[in-house]
Amino acid sequence: MSQDRFQTSREVYHRIRWDPRFDAREFVIGYDAHGETMEEMPFGAFAPDGEIPWHRVWYFKRGHEMVWDRRERIDRLSSLTFKTSEEVVSPPPPPPAPTSEAAPRFTPLPLYRYNARANAWIEVEESVSTEVQPAPADLTFATFNxxxxxxxxxxxxxxxxxxxxxxxxxxxxxxxxxxxxxxxxxxxxxxxxxxxxxxxxxxxxxxxxxxxxxxxxxxxxxxxxxxxxxxxxxxxxxxxxxxxxxxxxxxxxxxxxxxxxxxxxxxxxxxxxxxxxxxxxxxxxxxxxxxxxxxxxxxxxxxxxxxxxxxxxxxxxxxxxxxxxxxxxxxxxxxxxxxxxxxxxxxxxxxxxxxxxxxxxxxxxxxxxxxxxxxxxxxxxxxxxxxxxxxxxxxxxxGDAPVQAPAPALPRATPRPLTVPLVRQSCLVIVPPEEVWAPIQALRAVHDSKFERWMPHVTLLFPFVPEDSFGEAEALIMEALQGIEPFEVMLSGFGYFEHSSDVTAWLRPDARPHGALEALHAALEKVFPRGEARGREPEFDFTPHLTVGQLPRAPAATIRRTLATWERDWRPIRFEVGDVCLTSKRGDGPFEIRRRVPLGGRPRSGASRSTPPGPSKTGRSSAEEKDVLRTVLSARGEWPSSETRQARQAVVGRLEALCARAGAELLPYGSYLLGTDNAGSDVDAVAVGPASLSLEDFAQALTRLVSDQEGPAAARFVADAALPLVKLSLDGVHFDVSYARRPEGVEPCPPTELLARYGERLDTPGFRSLNGWTDTRELLDSVDHEGAGAERFRTVLRAVRSWAKARGVYSHALGYLGGLSWSVLVAWACTNAPREATRSDSGLLAYFFETFSAWQWPRPVTLTAGTAGYRTSDRRDLMPVVAPALPPRNTARNVSRSTLQVLRDELSRAREVVRRARAEGTEAAWAVLFEPVDLEKELPVRLRVSVEAPSPEAREMASGWVLGHLTALVYRLEADRRLFARPFPNAAPEGPFFIGLSSRDPGGHEALSSRPGSALARTMDEFRASFQEWSHRPPGAVLYLELAPR
Missing domain, CATH: 3.60.10.10 (Endonuclease/exonuclease/phosphatase)
Structure with a gap:
């Protein structure tokens, strides 16, 4: 038996953290949470010398393997690192010095490693390089100028x-x-x-x-x-x-x-x-x-x-x-x-x-x-x-055993070219699957003069061989495509071509792997040459594009500004290219698909990444886990139908037109821009107008324009809110529209430029409103370029949002987390999760709950490099979830001592439920995650806050005041450290509002007493007085506070 000293938890932690041979994301830490059982947290969530002392750390695990256990005296860390029976291979000698004095020489350099104890980068001792390393199965290299x-x-x-x-x-x-x-x-x-x-x-x-x-x-x-x-x-x-x-x-x-x-x-x-x-x-x-x-x-x-x-x-x-x-x-x-x-x-x-x-x-x-x-x-x-x-x-x-290195690919025999005359009545194209057409066609219907003539397509060869030669052409194409596998395309941005009379605007198809479209085109062009013999320039520069319209000729800056406006609201579309289509037009009719030729000689799968797939019909797998979760979410209305989405987009388009008539540009953000909205979601937006249009004038104009609309429509201006806005409803879609006024002399420009160049000249409401839009754009950019990707982010965010609403913790106004805060947390999980967790929706959701149920608050959660230096400042920073755009802001400043505990409890519950649901893999097991919280059970004593007013409008206004001041009431209640307050979502917008009260103190029954002169009674009286002093209180509005024991 080894006589080596048993390592301490502190030593094990730092060895895992700093030894490059370990991936810290694979480890979890078990600790004593002062309960009946041990709690676990991801390694990265543990704060050394923080809230959990070292003596309460009891074990470390990698996956299901116990690596170190204090109670059982297990320490297997070294066995994960070193091989015991292998000889160390002596490295070859260093390169000899050049024989010529004039020749360039290789001279030694020091190696640097960060030392946490010294808080500095230091030169590495020579002995470090003599340690035997585990043999990696593969190595990833990256080079970047x-x-x-x-x-x-x-x-x-x-x-x-x-x-x-x-x-x-x-x-x-x-x-x-x-x-x-x-x-x-x-x-x-x-x-x-x-x-x-x-x-x-x-x-x-x-x-x-x-x-x-x-x-x-x-x-x-x-x-x-x-x-x-x-x-x-x-x-x-x-x-x-x-x-x-x-x-x-x-x-x-x-x-x-x-x-x-x-x-x-x-x-x-x-x-x-x-x-x-x-x-x-x-x-x-x-x-x-x-x-x-x-x-x-x-x-x-x-x-x-x-x-x-x-x-x-x-x-x-x-x-x-x-x-x-x-x-x-x-x-x-x-x-x-x-x-x-x-x-x-x-x-x-x-x-x-x-x-x-x-x-x-x-x-x-x-x-x-x-x-x-x-x-x-x-x-x-x-x-x-x-x-x-x-x-x-x-x-x-x-590998340890020699393997055959890939030999340079032998050139394939080039199929014989087809030399029949080319005609403009036929074309070889890629056609996206129909389920992704809707947003493309929405643009084309407005801007493309050839909307009726063409389906959405990416041109490969035009002109092409006549339709009567399609049979021969199909055989040649099939031969040319034998070695080309299906690949993915994402339509993510816009470009344009300039012509003598107009400009062609198009969507850019980005292929994965990179260059796949160009390789496909090159293989086809060998069969159907385009050179001088066919009446074209010999140098044909292929630019993949999907045309969406024509624009009048204008300066390049104007065109780019127009396309930037389109791109702001565009949601990237992914689809698989599984075949090429031979199309032709007959007489004055449109182009139609006559034949399809599969890539790689395989039938097209028809799979598309634009919509959630249905339940898997195969055995249990990560794909099936994903499908079960998505099935449950779809049943809860988290995936609106394409018809619902198009209808909401049409209503947003109507409001954009009304704002333009009022003199402003509408910029939706939040869940609508993220692509996670559903049929009942409100649409958050900011309208940007000129210096000559005041907030009051814009609100009055928009309210009047909405009221004049046919069909269900209503609008009112909430002037005394922390962020003044117009609350309106149009064709069943609810909007919260704030306003930002450009400073004097500033011409229309993109919102990012407006903030970057003129942010200091904006008033506070305008600055905050524009930040809502930039936060959403920064968040989207983060998940688009790192980690699990935007599609998985959206799925997990839908799941987290549905869970948070069911459990009553989806509300910034009530002291929990609002939509932006939950989005930042999910984005953080997407961009920081280990690869294993990102392979399925359920895996990433599990990582989310595992991480944040054990997060060491008030350690900030930051998403972007610019906000990484956020420092907590006051008692409102109990749970800092930092907005992605500058300046750094805590989006969860309403979280209180009590609501933080509620969030911790609910995240821990969710972690256990997800563990069981992943193990069982059934819809019933997943449905438990979204069970609503029981009001009667969770709120033993309730403070009921309600308002009465002479008209529905006055009652709505008074209820808005209560909702906006409810966190202030919670903070006042918490001044008595014996009290624990849990605000609960109201069933109707006008209330009543409930705050559950309890005490975890042995003598806490006194804290729940509302007898005259008690701390609770004084707090209730102070809140009533605040309502009475409200300068915009509607005449006749009355506030009621009642303590209602169960």
């Missing part, structure tokens, strides 16, 4: 790009990250991030000695046994290191070769390439090598052959032959367009692998950071990207 700001800082919006880039790198979740063009400020911002401090070794520290004026940085989850650099000039170098792993070393180097901007690029690049290849030769043939970085040459450069001759395989061409994979694309990236001198699209960033043993094999490769950043445009007025390059991510499989 982050674009320095030395030459054109005013055009690059570096502060925004830095925050976005660091967020993208976190999402890449790579084991090794290679960065180029890193500056000292960027490096220091990166080193401040907790995820970097917790998980990575870094090739440079806060002194930034290798990035002046800019340079490369390597980050690795595994420590380097050695690290060195080869310096060519003040800003050109190679950073290289050795990862000592079981079975042999892995050497990694990140180059940034001289770019085309350098006038002496040919000579300088030759020296750099020779030095890099000489370094790889010096290592011998046995070690595995990965070269990851910005090589600054395209596929037609002679250097490509140099690396091939040296035995390197390009991961991109090995895995995705025929896919261009441009990482520098001026046609798609405005920063690349700004930086380019040639306008050429090129694949500059690469992952090159050499593995003589066949142990290291490219498995997956793709691009990231392809989409423009959310928010206002860049300083030049165009969309802003994180960098002028796209990022490159690659997974390398690593």
């Amino acid at each position: 982050v674009l320095f700001d030395l030459y054109d800082p005013e055009l690059l919006a570096t502060h925004r790009r830095t925050a976005a880039t660091i967020s993208l790198l976190r999402s890449a979740d790579a084991d090794v990250i290679a960065l180029q063009e890193v500056t000292a400020p960027f490096l220091r911002a990166l080193l401040e991030k907790q995820w970097v401090r917790e998980h990575y070794f870094v090739s440079d520290g806060p002194d930034a000695s290798t990035v002046e004026p800019y340079g490369q940085v390597l980050l690795s989850r595994y420590p380097f046994a050695s690290l060195s650099q080869c310096v060519f000039s003040r800003d050109k170098r190679i950073i290289a290191g050795e990862l000592a792993l079981p079975g042999g070393s892995l050497w990694v180097a990140t180059p940034h070769l001289t770019s085309n901007r350098d006038p002496v690029r040919a000579k300088a690049r030759t020296v750099q390439v020779q030095a890099l290849l000489e370094w790889t030769r010096s290592l011998g043939d046995s070690p595995d090598i990965a070269l990851v970085g910005d090589f600054n040459f395209g596929d037609d450069a002679p250097e490509v052959q140099d690396f091939q001759k040296a035995g390197f395989v390009d991961a991109w061409t090995a895995l995705r032959p025929g896919d261009v994979g441009y990482t520098f694309d001026p046609s798609r990236n405005t920063l690349a367009a700004l930086m380019t001198t040639s306008g050429r699209r090129q694949r500059l960033d690469r992952v090159l692998v050499r593995s003589a043993s066949g142990r290291l094999v490219p498995h997956e490769v793709g691009l990231f950071a392809e989409a423009p950043l959310s928010g206002p445009p860049g300083p030049g007025g165009d969309a802003l990207f994180a960098s002028d390059h796209f990022g490159l991510s690659c997974v390398l499989k690593r």
Whole structure:
């Protein structure tokens, strides 16, 4: 038996947290909650030296495996880390020094790791690199040129790009990250991030000695046994290191070769390439090598052959032959367009692998950071990207036994081309499934003059062969598509083409994997050539697009502003491309589908991601778990029908028109913009108007316009609310419309620009109103670019919202959490959950409740880089859930001592219910989660608050005052520390309102007494007095407070 000392809980915690070989997200902590049973919390939710002391931590588990147990004296942590019977493979010797004094030399570099005790980045001791590491089955590499700001800082919006880039790198979740063009400020911002401090070794520290004026940085989850650099000039170098792993070393180097901007690029690049290849030769043939970085040459450069001759395989061409994979694309990236001198699209960033043993094999490769950043445009007025390059991510499989590396794909025999004359009465297209047409057709019906002639489509080839040749064409297409698998397309943004007389507006189809549409088009064009022999230009630049309309010619800024308005309300649509369609028109009729040819020779599945799937008919699986949960949610009305959604969109469109008549632009936000609204949801919106239109004038005009509408319509202006607004109902849809007035002299502009440039000149209600819209946009951007994705976010948010309403904790006004707060919490779970939890709706929902039932409040929950520094300030910060947009704001400031306890209790109940429901997998088990709270059971003593007034309007107004001041009443009640108050949702808008009162103090019965002079009686009298002093109190309105024992 081992005589080693038994580790303390503190030592185990810090070992799991700081040892890069462990993924802390896999662990849970068991602790004594002063109850009959132990409680558990996710590892990341535990606050060291916080509310739970170390002596109450009883065990650590990874999954279902007990790793450390105080009571049973179990400590298996070391067995998770080290192998006991393997010999440590000696690493190969370091590379010999070059023989020529003039040749570039590799010189040692220190390695840095964050030390929590010292609260600083420190150089790693040499002994760290000698530890045996567990053998990873695969390694993910990411490389990104982050674009320095030395030459054109005013055009690059570096502060925004830095925050976005660091967020993208976190999402890449790579084991090794290679960065180029890193500056000292960027490096220091990166080193401040907790995820970097917790998980990575870094090739440079806060002194930034290798990035002046800019340079490369390597980050690795595994420590380097050695690290060195080869310096060519003040800003050109190679950073290289050795990862000592079981079975042999892995050497990694990140180059940034001289770019085309350098006038002496040919000579300088030759020296750099020779030095890099000489370094790889010096290592011998046995070690595995990965070269990851910005090589600054395209596929037609002679250097490509140099690396091939040296035995390197390009991961991109090995895995995705025929896919261009441009990482520098001026046609798609405005920063690349700004930086380019040639306008050429090129694949500059690469992952090159050499593995003589066949142990290291490219498995997956793709691009990231392809989409423009959310928010206002860049300083030049165009969309802003994180960098002028796209990022490159690659997974390398690593096995103990040699495996066959992927050989370069052999070219397929090209199908013989069909040379019949092309006609404009036929076209080869992709047609989205009909279930996703509705929002596309809504746009086309208004803007597309060819709405009646065409179905929604992405053109592949036009003109095309005549219909009488479709039989022969179908056979050739089927042969050409044998090697092309179905892929996903997302319609997420807008673009346009300019013509002599008008402008064509279109939706951008983004394919996953990247380049799939271009590869499909290239395969088809070989069969149906487009060149000069067919009356076209030989260079045909294919731009995938789905036309939605035509616009009159106008300045580019005006067109972009119009498309930005469309995009603001657009919800991305995903669908699978499973076939291509041969279409034709006969006479004056519309184009119709005549034949479909499946991709990859397989029948089309018909699956679409735009709507929730029905229950699975297969055995139990994560997909079935998801379907059971969605079935229960659908039964609760959480998924409105497409007809209901279209009807609500039409009503919103009507209100937009009324606001325009009143002189303002309507911007819906909240659940409507998130895409999680249902048939009964209110629509939150802000109207933005000119300086000449006051709040009162806008409210009066809108109220009058709504009242004049046919059908059910009503509106009233609530002037004395904390945020003045117009409450209205139009065709059964309820709206809360606030107002923001542009400052004097400010022209119409997007709301993000209005806040960024003129926020200080806005009045407080206008500023707050616009923040509601920007919060929603920031939240959407977070879930679109990180973690589980927007679709899963929406499903889990629907589930959380339905649960919170059923349990009476969905209300900011009552002191719980409102819609924005719950959305932030769900978004946090989506972007921070481990991969296993994001594979199903139920898994992510379980992670949500596991995390927040054990969250160490008042530790803030923040979603964006700009709000990560939020600090609690006063007693209203009991449960800080911070809004995603700046300035940082706690969206849960109404939470009190009592309502915080209610939330904790309900989250703990939900955690247990979800555990059981996932185990049983039945609709009945899931339905328990949404059981309404029992008023009679939960409220033993109730304070009943009600109003009476001479008219329905006056009663509605008085009830609004009560609802707005109910949290103040709760705070007054809680001044007696013996009292516990639970506000309960009112059944009707006009009340009555109930607050459950109880005491957890042995002598608490006195606190529940309302006899004259008691603390409770005084609080009730003070609240009545506040109502009487209300300056806008309707004449004849009376407030009643009654204590009603059960």
